[in-house]
Amino acid sequence: MKKTPIFIVLICLWLPSFSFAGTTGKLAGRVTDASTGSALPGVNVIVEGTTIGAATNANGYYVILNVPPGKYSLKFSMIGYAEYRIKNALVEIDLTTTLNAKLTSKVISGKEVVVVAERPIVARDVSASMVNIRSKDVSELPVQTINQVLTLQAGIEQGTRGIVIRGGGPNQTAFMVDGLSLNDERSNIPYAAVSLSSVKEIQVQTGGFNAEYGNVRSGIVNVITREGGKTRYAGSAIFRYSPPRPKHFGRSLYGPDSYFNRPHLDPAVCWTGTNNGAWDEYTQHQYSFFEGWNAVSDATMQDSDPTNDLTPAGAKRLYEWQHRRQGDIKKPDYVVDVGFGGPVPLIGQKLGDLRFYATHFRERSMFVFPLSRSSYSDNHTQLKMTSDLSPSMKLVVTGLYSEVYSVSPYNWTTTPTGRVLKGTEEVANLLNSGSGAS
Template identity: 35%
Template structure:
């Protein structure tokens, strides 16, 4: 069986959100005095940034294009006490409503600080949505990957496969659509996609999961949307590293696989002749037990971020894992895999920002077509050898890079240009030139190793261009 995929797509300039998920939010509200009268001209400041707004004649203000994070917001006006709300959480594609009531000050410099509460009802949300923040991730110390993190939310597949009500991202329908930093991870053209799971959990600022009531901006996503926004560098240096172990054991129900009921009458460990049987082609023992309950695993992930200059910051993250295979498989541990996330942020002007970012991942796996150790085919493949497969292996590489340019034309108007490029490849290795006959033990029950000429090969290149204008 041979499979070849080669696609190249260029998306035209559009003024919609179908190819890009929102990665910023906004704050709006009204500024009034203690009598409820508007205070036009009041200044609203997003602390720690150079962003802010001024209230109009009705006291209304809005601050657009805010990166997802937790902020303090201050409203001030001459003759009135300044009021600061802390713990204001901004989420992608969401609006934080914040109303200020200023009272006249008796002494110059008086200030009121208020701890913000999460609103009971989010008036701008018309669908089922769950948001995972960086604070939530910090508290989830037992969760090792993004897939596991997402699986904890209502409506998600509990096995960490990113499925919502049976729909997934790798089917032809692509019922679940993933966005990473505003770039749509398209995966319904025959190649599997690994990018979203390659993001280290501590590299993420927020994850938005929409499981119902999807709007038209998300195209044909039938089951749900998962929108991941990665972190940016800050004014200070930060570093994080985590090492986790996976304990060995029998991670399945029922007896040991070699003692399963389906092998009754075929496992003859009391028969010396059966135990000492050798493969006529390789000279190796045919019936050998593998103690799959003693495999340890580990995962390592970390990141480094900080300033390069006063106006340029960076973020670098990486992750690798060596997960134990607690079952019958051609490998005792997961194959080598490496994932990296990066982002450069340029504050070119108080109203102009430029961001460059991307992700890279690589991994490989044995081709499973008719010749890897396992418990399929009524357990007949259980004695196939370790560290090899009849059809060789496949190396997967995924690369996504993007450029984002944002220009605030006024307090209430801005535009964003986003250009993204992704390359995904599948490359076969160690593929046999031909397929040999089925080979079994003397009883004619258990399969023995053979060669199978079967592989998947493909390359996908995509260029995405998106222009948003908001006012």
């Protein structure tokens, strides 16, 4: 019996997870003679600090593909011409950076020409509403999460279920990390708890995106994460702490004058009902209707079960005992975001300069009032390994592990959708829900 090698089976299982979202950019341009304007074929174009480059064709054009996003210096060299350098050339995800060069001929010796690249006012290869946010920009913002970075952009706001782009729901937005989709398969809501320490660049498209992206109506968020350095270690850490405090204005939710308790405890109405005339019409509209403890007692006395009979005072005492819980927030909110990376010790150089970058993100946000859980909690760990297989090819392996602890906004009379509660507004909206919420 012929046996199939196990590695073939693993490859077959692995192939469906391949993603085609853009994670790199492109460099292109034309090299000409500074004095005559004629094309220069065979000019060497090198991206300094890397092993990638190209040579110009017969018409002087060159193209360098699969360039990771970031700033680079390009060197143009050819025998008989002075070296030409372009500094601070910015490469962005899915975009072409056009850099033209004019070389000056030399007879015996000459000095190199250094030019600082300028970003074009109009990007000719951009047909969509797009913005690229670099890690340097993120580090200068007073933010804690990816969602907070995104909501600072035009056309994006924070909704009760996630980010809202151009008015569309979160389930109409694609969220990708290194080209892999992080949308929940049940609700299609993005999982956006990515460590800011791992971010190299964020690209946001809010309209006019290409047909290569499916199941999208509102926008696309593509996050490219950092790689570890080949020769040195680097890291970052973010810690934010908010002491325990109420997340609402006004009186306590558990006091006798709260929205929930006043109709049941106010002596003016609790015995005979909120519509007995003791409250004016305006006050009645501020609280829920309650028929009064006298009516509750009558109902228990008149039913066929003698074991539940209660006097009005007894019914009130039972309510006070059942609602004795004090749910004031006693634990802090916090965000921990750490990252560290560099060359893999001992074996890194033998395995194509094998390097790593690991990040951990942990968040806890207390609910405005406790439910079956008292808080939203998220733990996210990511490890990215990179190895240069050849001067023009590298292998990247990324692993993600995440755990989210929260509460579903629906009771078990409805099918779970994968949606969980997080923010204060989401929890507070449960009080106004009339369908399935608990």
